[in-house]
Amino acid sequence: MSEPLLKVAKLTKEFPLKGGLFGGHTASVHAVDGVDFHVDRGETLGLVGESGCGKSTTGRCVLRLIEPSSGEIHFDGKDVRSLKADDLRILRRDIQIIFQDPYASLNPRMNVGAIVGEALIIHQLTKTKQQFEERVVDLLETVGLRADHMGRYPNEFSGGQRQRIGIARALAVEPKLIICDEPVSALDVSIQAQVINLLEDLQEKFGLAYLFIAHDLAVVEHISKRIAVMYLGRIVEMASAHELYASPRHPYTEALLSAVPIPDPKVKRQRVRLSGEVPNPISPPTGCHFHTRCPIAQFPLCKSEAPPLKQSADGHWVACHFR
Amino acid sequence: MAVASIAILTLLTAAVLFGPLIWRMPINEIDFTARLSPPSWEHPFGTDDLGQDLLARMLYGGRISLAVGFAAMAVAIIVGVLIGAISGISRGSVDAALMWITDLFLALPQLPLLLLVIYLFRDFLKNWVGAEGGVFILIVLVIGAFRWMPVARLVRAQFLSLREKEFVEAARALGATTPRLVIRHILPNSLGPVIVAGTIDVAAAIIAESTLSFLGLGFPPDIPTWGRLLFDAKDYLDIAPHWALFAGAAIFLTVLTINFIGDGLRDALDPRRVM
Ligand SMILES: Nc1ncnc2c1ncn2[C@@H]1O[C@H](COP(=O)(O)OP(=O)(O)O)[C@@H](O)[C@H]1O
Ligand code: SF4
Ligand SMILES: [Mg+2]
Numbered sequence: 001m002s003e004p005l006l007k008v009a010k011l012t013k014e015f016p017l018k019g020g021l022f023g024g025h026t027a028s029v030h031a032v033d034g035v036d037f038h039v040d041r042g043e044t045l046g047l048v049g050e051s052g053c054g055k056s057t058t059g060r061c062v063l064r065l066i067e068p069s070s071g072e073i074h075f076d077g078k079d080v081r082s083l084k085a086d087d088l089r090i091l092r093r094d095i096q097i098i099f100q101d102p103y104a105s106l107n108p109r110m111n112v113g114a115i116v117g118e119a120l121i122i123h124q125l126t127k128t129k130q131q132f133e134e135r136v137v138d139l140l141e142t143v144g145l146r147a148d149h150m151g152r153y154p155n156e157f158s159g160g161q162r163q164r165i166g167i168a169r170a171l172a173v174e175p176k177l178i179i180c181d182e183p184v185s186a187l188d189v190s191i192q193a194q195v196i197n198l199l200e201d202l203q204e205k206f207g208l209a210y211l212f213i214a215h216d217l218a219v220v221e222h223i224s225k226r227i228a229v230m231y232l233g234r235i236v237e238m239a240s241a242h243e244l245y246a247s248p249r250h251p252y253t254e255a256l257l258s259a260v261p262i263p264d265p266k267v268k269r270q271r272v273r274l275s276g277e278v279p280n281p282i283s284p285p286t287g288c289h290f291h292t293r294c295p296i297a298q299f300p301l302c303k304s305e306a307p308p309l310k311q312s313a314d315g316h317w318v319a320c321h322f323r
Numbered sequence: 324m325a326v327a328s329i330a331i332l333t334l335l336t337a338a339v340l341f342g343p344l345i346w347r348m349p350i351n352e353i354d355f356t357a358r359l360s361p362p363s364w365e366h367p368f369g370t371d372d373l374g375q376d377l378l379a380r381m382l383y384g385g386r387i388s389l390a391v392g393f394a395a396m397a398v399a400i401i402v403g404v405l406i407g408a409i410s411g412i413s414r415g416s417v418d419a420a421l422m423w424i425t426d427l428f429l430a431l432p433q434l435p436l437l438l439l440v441i442y443l444f445r446d447f448l449k450n451w452v453g454a455e456g457g458v459f460i461l462i463v464l465v466i467g468a469f470r471w472m473p474v475a476r477l478v479r480a481q482f483l484s485l486r487e488k489e490f491v492e493a494a495r496a497l498g499a500t501t502p503r504l505v506i507r508h509i510l511p512n513s514l515g516p517v518i519v520a521g522t523i524d525v526a527a528a529i530i531a532e533s534t535l536s537f538l539g540l541g542f543p544p545d546i547p548t549w550g551r552l553l554f555d556a557k558d559y560l561d562i563a564p565h566w567a568l569f570a571g572a573a574i575f576l577t578v579l580t581i582n583f584i585g586d587g588l589r590d591a592l593d594p595r596r597v598m
Contacts, residue, residue, distance in 0.1 A: 092497065099492070108512065122498045
């Protein structure tokens, strides 16, 4: 087996909370709490979990848009965490990101040509103005937009088109990995499928790897080869997409899956309802983070000891004392 | 409203710029036979206590009043944007120090200090660049120096919110350097409210110049800025009200139209309209 493209180990990120009378920090949010995963070349890893469980923070830490608190990140043989500013800029030609909000992610005062072509200028990828324009047109056409969109501004486009602009911007540097941070969550259902199809086509065409973040399992099912499920900053289950759907192990995954509608009415799935709210990440539950809502929790074990993420069957990882 | 204001202000500006070329009456021709005469065909705005033509004086003085207003605005905006931008992009001690200075300036009693500074430096500048230029520089700098703080706070607040925006993050992810982030992404999106605040500074500077002239601390007495005209006219309000009327109306119109233009700009630059 060759080295994976991206390997993340024991990644943690704590956000200090400014507060208190004198601005000293009194507490912190454990947004990411010891996460391990890898992404192979050209593959898609889905990262799923409820809103606020630390998915975006994980994705941004990989690019060091957010500085991780601790842990290791290796990309293509490079130790990402030790890179200095100049090398980090070079790394960012290999890893790109697509954002959730198609409105906030495009500069309203730049036209589409300037947005898509910005990386070409930053990394001096084209020499002449003519080359620049040819490349931008090429990128726009790759994502299903037209050459005459170049001179227009973001406010003239729909959400789906804006997401395409964001994708073209990411493609400009010919990255090897794209972090897709809920790229379709803000779009209409009919447009979601178009954008996902586009992402699949691009993956095939350019051999891209994706870290595909979503808050529900239905979205990642088709695009992902493997899926990791996150709960309150930790990965609780990771398996091939097929395995995860066919035989989920972790009670949290079961609960998430039971919320996904099944097209085949003959297949019956037991509905598992989660009781209670997502706990506050400032003071997460002790032991297994899930014990406050877990239908099969046993005490005191689940409350006192955090279950490690262990490989149970081949390639199927679960973090639960009883599965 | 804003469009009408722009028309009126343009007219005013054009009048003071080109008016003296058309209305060729000298500003300092003393004619005791026509003292304090009310508006007439010969003197459309009337004359003052020395029989000098007020229209000519207003047109000439308006140049200085408007120049002071716009130059002071430029100073306030440049200083404010610089301080606000540096403060908003750097974290920690630099930010804290700059905001401390801003608060300090905000807390200073402005008028007494203004008077003190002018009193102390007027003679020095007078020897250096001449009476007129010296006072001009002094007034512009002093008014600018007392008006940059709101701009700085505004720009800092804009920077703090904009630098967390996803399009800024996207540019960082593309490998953009901090200067590029500021110049291409953050600054252009933060200038809307600054321009609005700037229009108000023009008005404030014109009023401040008038106040100084009114207190006898502005330009030399022979330079008829609008404020100086008001100052000279105050003793004759009962027998020659036209004298104060036109200068007062000019200041009033300028300030009012500029404020309306500011309001109009705020609506036009509202990002909700853009996005
Ligand atoms: N810059 C930040 N400062 C403080 N807390 C943050 C910051 N960014 C995210 N968080 C917190 O970290 C947790 C994880 O956030 P996030 O990674 O955005 O979750 P997700 O993308 O899964 O919805 C949340 O509780 C959120 O409030
Ligand atoms: S470790 Fe305990 S609380 Fe956590 S998922 Fe398993 S059974 Fe539930
Ligand atoms: Mg998120």
